Amino acid sequence: xxxxxxxxxxxxxxxxxxxxxxxxxxxxxxxxxxxxxxxxxxxxxxxxxxxxxxxxxxxxxxxxxxxxxxxxxxxxxxxxxxxxxxxxxxxxxxxxxxxxxxxxxxxxxxxxxxxxxxxxxxxxxxxxxxxxxxxxxxxxxxxxxxxxxxxxxxxxxxxxxxxxxxxxxxxxxxxxxxxxxxxxxxxxxxxxxxxxxxxxxxxxxxxxxxxxxxxxxxxxxxxxxxxxxxxxxxxxxxxxxxxxxxxxxxxxxxxxxxxxxxxxxxxxxxxxxxxxxxxxxxxxxxxxxxxxxxxxxxxxxxxxxxxxxxxxxxxxxxxxxxxxxxxxxxxxxxxxxxxxxxxxxxxxxxxxxxxxxxxxxxxxxxxxxxxxxxxxxxxxxxxxxxxxxxxxxxxxxxxxxxxxxxxxxxxxxxxxxxxxxxxxxxxxxxxxxxxxxxxxxxxxxxxxxxxxxxxxxxxxxxxxxxxxxxxxxxxxxxxxxxxxxxxxxxxxxxx
Amino acid sequence: xxxxxxxxxxxxxxxxxxxxxxxxxxxxxxxxxxxxxxxxxxxxxxxxxxxxxxxxxxxxxxxxxxxxxxxxxxxxxxxxxxxxxxxxxxxxxxxxxxxxxxxxxxxxxxxxxxxxxxxxxxxxxxxxxxxxxxxxxxxxxxxxxxxxxxxxxxxxxxxxxxxxxxxxxxxxxxxxxxxxxxxxxxxxxxxxxxxxxxxxxxxxxxxxxxxxxxxxxxxxxxxxxxxxxxxxxxxxxxxxxxxxxxxxxxxxxxxxxxxxxxxxxxxxxxxxxxxxxxxxxxxxxxxxxxxxxxxxxxxxxxxxxxxxxxxxxxxxxxxxxxxxxxxxxxxxxxxxxxxxxxxxxxxxxxxxxxxxxxxxxxxxxxxxxxxxxxxxxxxxxxxxxxxxxxxxxxxxx
Numbered sequence: 001x002x003x004x005x006x007x008x009x010x011x012x013x014x015x016x017x018x019x020x021x022x023x024x025x026x027x028x029x030x031x032x033x034x035x036x037x038x039x040x041x042x043x044x045x046x047x048x049x050x051x052x053x054x055x056x057x058x059x060x061x062x063x064x065x066x067x068x069x070x071x072x073x074x075x076x077x078x079x080x081x082x083x084x085x086x087x088x089x090x091x092x093x094x095x096x097x098x099x100x101x102x103x104x105x106x107x108x109x110x111x112x113x114x115x116x117x118x119x120x121x122x123x124x125x126x127x128x129x130x131x132x133x134x135x136x137x138x139x140x141x142x143x144x145x146x147x148x149x150x151x152x153x154x155x156x157x158x159x160x161x162x163x164x165x166x167x168x169x170x171x172x173x174x175x176x177x178x179x180x181x182x183x184x185x186x187x188x189x190x191x192x193x194x195x196x197x198x199x200x201x202x203x204x205x206x207x208x209x210x211x212x213x214x215x216x217x218x219x220x221x222x223x224x225x226x227x228x229x230x231x232x233x234x235x236x237x238x239x240x241x242x243x244x245x246x247x248x249x250x251x252x253x254x255x256x257x258x259x260x261x262x263x264x265x266x267x268x269x270x271x272x273x274x275x276x277x278x279x280x281x282x283x284x285x286x287x288x289x290x291x292x293x294x295x296x297x298x299x300x301x302x303x304x305x306x307x308x309x310x311x312x313x314x315x316x317x318x319x320x321x322x323x324x325x326x327x328x329x330x331x332x333x334x335x336x337x338x339x340x341x342x343x344x345x346x347x348x349x350x351x352x353x354x355x356x357x358x359x360x361x362x363x364x365x366x367x368x369x370x371x372x373x374x375x376x377x378x379x380x381x382x383x384x385x386x387x388x389x390x391x392x393x394x395x396x397x398x399x400x401x402x403x404x405x406x407x408x409x410x411x412x413x414x415x416x417x418x419x420x421x422x423x424x425x426x427x428x429x430x431x432x433x434x435x436x437x438x439x440x441x442x443x444x445x446x447x448x449x450x451x452x453x454x455x456x457x458x459x460x461x462x463x464x465x466x467x468x469x470x471x472x473x474x475x476x477x478x479x480x481x482x483x484x485x486x487x488x489x490x491x492x493x494x495x
Numbered sequence: 496x497x498x499x500x501x502x503x504x505x506x507x508x509x510x511x512x513x514x515x516x517x518x519x520x521x522x523x524x525x526x527x528x529x530x531x532x533x534x535x536x537x538x539x540x541x542x543x544x545x546x547x548x549x550x551x552x553x554x555x556x557x558x559x560x561x562x563x564x565x566x567x568x569x570x571x572x573x574x575x576x577x578x579x580x581x582x583x584x585x586x587x588x589x590x591x592x593x594x595x596x597x598x599x600x601x602x603x604x605x606x607x608x609x610x611x612x613x614x615x616x617x618x619x620x621x622x623x624x625x626x627x628x629x630x631x632x633x634x635x636x637x638x639x640x641x642x643x644x645x646x647x648x649x650x651x652x653x654x655x656x657x658x659x660x661x662x663x664x665x666x667x668x669x670x671x672x673x674x675x676x677x678x679x680x681x682x683x684x685x686x687x688x689x690x691x692x693x694x695x696x697x698x699x700x701x702x703x704x705x706x707x708x709x710x711x712x713x714x715x716x717x718x719x720x721x722x723x724x725x726x727x728x729x730x731x732x733x734x735x736x737x738x739x740x741x742x743x744x745x746x747x748x749x750x751x752x753x754x755x756x757x758x759x760x761x762x763x764x765x766x767x768x769x770x771x772x773x774x775x776x777x778x779x780x781x782x783x784x785x786x787x788x789x790x791x792x793x794x795x796x797x798x799x800x801x802x803x804x805x806x807x808x809x810x811x812x813x814x815x816x817x818x819x820x821x822x823x824x825x826x827x828x829x830x831x832x833x834x835x836x837x838x839x840x841x842x843x844x845x846x847x848x849x850x851x852x853x854x855x856x857x858x859x860x861x862x863x864x865x866x867x868x869x870x871x872x873x874x875x876x877x878x879x880x881x882x883x884x885x886x887x888x889x890x891x892x
Contacts, residue, residue: 091788106788115807296786404768417579419511419662420655421670422531424538428651429582431768436731438812455531462706462782473786474813477731480773481806483788484796 006031009353010105010124012089015043016339017331018130020346022075028354031080035087041072043132088476092296102127102326103297119487126326126353133287133332141398142248151181151284158188166280172196172245173284175384179228192237200242200264207383246393257281266387289333291470298324310447310469320349328353341373401442403435415453423450443469498522499697506532508848509840510702511657512855518664529673533654536704539816541772542650544849547590547642548747551613553873561853572660579659582652584767590645593636594744600638603744607640616643631736631804650848677714684836700838705817707841716834719883720842722817724778731809732769740764755779761797773798818844823880828857831876839876
């Protein structure tokens with residue numbers, strides 16, 4: 001069989017899920033094109049320093065490094081794998097209704113800030129989407145001051161560039177991700193003043209302790225938690241539940257934060273405020289899956305919480321197949337469950353996408369592990385919800401959309417005007433979500449604020465785009481000149 | 496309030512303008528909107544208020560009436576709601592139409608002469624005048640005409656302002672209220688069944704844009720309004736680069752064409768936020784809202800021919816919408832003689848933002864038995880083009 005007669009699988013994203021998917025698709029006998037917007041594989045989880053740092057021990061600060069390194073070498077050097085770094089998928093073009101094939105993949109290749117990017121078009125037999133997630137941060141007064149970082153950015157600086165964000169750092173928000181961030185900062189040499197989990201201990205423990213008989217299968221995770229706890233204790237870092245950073249203050253950059261005790265719905269307990277001097281604060285309220293590609297591919301989404309329709313994940317079956325023909329999804333876009341779960345999903349998705357036998361014996365333990373990881377993800381979501389009253393700490397002048405500088409008060413005013421109260425009209429009027437990040441940061445927040453205010457969403461009607469804030473037909477910015485030039489098609493590939 | 500009770504079906508720009516005109520005339524008005532106000536076609540266009548693309552005829556007459564009404568309406572709204580009026584971003588920036596070839600130049604000059612005879616200001620620009628007006632525009636231009644009357648609004652805010660003014664005058668708005676079917680009494684449309692119960696009225700105004708063909712069919716009096724797809728590219732915010740609405744002369748031909756396949760022409764303009772909007776395409780593909788990268792590519796290439804300096808500018812987003820298209824390119828405004836009680840204010844294709852005030856005035860005058868400021872006959876609902884092709888493949892979508 002010639003290489004080109006083989007099944008061609010395109011994998012978008014070279015994080016834990018995408019790398020695993022590529023390796024499984026190769027094992028199934030397919031030809032693979034693996035794409036990532038970054039220069040190096042690994043995604044957000046295995047963020048590696050650039051080669052010029054010549055890190056002698058990249059495994060420091062990285063969990064699961066050895067598996068990652070093995071899979072990375074296997075995939076990237078495989079003769080049937082084309083590795084396309086610095087390649088952004090900017091559009092997915094769905095086939096005509098009734099055509100049972102995946103969408104056409106439109107890519108721009110080349111350094112994002114360089115002038116020489118070229119358009120490419122791929123027509124794969126199967127498409128695996130593993131774009132991952134990005135940090136989710138709820139706004140608070142002062143969150144736009146220099147010195148306020150997303151926890152993910154702080155960790156990326158520590159892991160990727162070996163930079164510390166500050167000497168006196170508060171880590172706050174919600175979710176287990178606060179702990180590895182604390183670990184990265186401590187190992188990189190920061191002093192962590194405290195770690196604040198917004199949910200009260202009761203909520204966290206209730207979520208974790210659901211169906212306690214199942215907990216036995218999570219000994220690995222519990223051991224990891226115990227390690228973090230020991231690390232915090234060793235560095236005398238308090239981990240406080242039911243407390244949050246509700247304001248950051250400073251002249252030109254953050255100098256102190258105000259923390260406050262929260263009720264279970266995240267309303268602030270009056271009089272519980274404390275001022276803590278800091279030179280940096282890292283905030284995380286979980287993760288937002290990158291859903292623009294699955295939405296563009298026409299994949300159905302599931303919404304676990306009917307009260308917050310903006311929070312959605314890709315619906316998949318037992319083989320990680322989405323509702324869109326030939327499109328598979330793996331990793332955080334199916335549910336926030338962490339890197340090991342993403343890897344397992346990637347293996348299942350890649351095998352199925354590559355045409356592997358559905359009854360292969362290796363799949364049995366993989367599927368079991370995946371189901372367990374999914375149950376674990378639900379446990380996490382239950383332990384670390386976002387409280388419905390969180391917006392109580394916003395002030396009218398608190399900026400919600402940082403790209404466009406839209407303040408909370410302006411959003412409230414626009415949404416309160418019946419004549420202009422559709423979500424789209426509010427966005428056009430306040431410009432919230434219309435800036436360069438295209439609502440990746442503020443989209444879920446704005447959707448939540450509008451839903452809480454009763455703003456009618458666009459009706460599901462023929463010809464009206466879906467009401468999700470993840471609707472971005474242009475998944476990545478493309479220069480006008482790049483767009484205007486004819487793309488390379490597969491037949492004229494250089495290699 | 497006295498007079499006939501009116502239900503306006505659709506809270507886009509045309510429905511909002513009609514509701515305002517009727518409510519301000521003292522009629523009891525209810526606006527029924529399937530989703531939220533100004534969320535569909537109105538929020539997916541560029542906000543054109545143009546005379547430059549219209550040749551002499553009834554549409555130009557309606558455009559000139561609307562152009563005269565727009566600033567007056569905004570002044571009235573500003574007296575009551577200064578913030579709301581400001582958000583409309585009314586900008587009489589003027590349009591510049593350029594032709595690249597000698598043949599295109601002759602055609603443009605002939606077209607502009609016809610417009611001038613019909614009362615439109617259309618000033619030929621020489622090379623230095625063009626360079627002063629648009630310093631970043633290509634010098635490779637055979638002819639250019641300046642239309643100082645062309646204006647732009649932020650369309651969703653414009654619809655919201657009209658609707659807010661209607662609500663202030665006593666109109667009622669029901670969102671998430673979908674019209675399901677008619678209730679007729681002695682051959683007259685007496686009520687509509689909706690997802691929120693039955694709504695009675697003496698007159699029902701079909702202002703459902705590209706969905707008005709389907710809505711009219713549901714009510715028992717189909718009109719031939721079909722969707723015509725358009726796409727717009729939005730760049731990252733730039734320092735001031737484009738000062739007018741600048742478009743190539745092909746645009747007029749594309750607007751007037753009947754082709755189902757892609758018609759594209761370059762339309763380039765800046766918004767107050769600094770982004771540059773780049774259009775436009777016209778395709779008849781039903782309600783197929785799939786992104787077509789090759790269409791975006793054609794639009795980009797045509798825009799770069801006008802503004803080569805935009806080559807390295809990032810396009811941040813693309814959006815598409817559906818224009819309400821009638822085969823003779825004229826809106827349908829007035830009563831439907833086949834079903835007393837049903838009125839239409841629809842079919843404006845890509846010109847609904849600009850034509851909304853004139854449409855609302857015409858409709859209100861007809862409804863109230865006043866003498867309209869222009870001849871309503873060309874827009875009537877029972878003209879052959881509005882009734883559509885009787886063959887089974889034609890007709891409303």
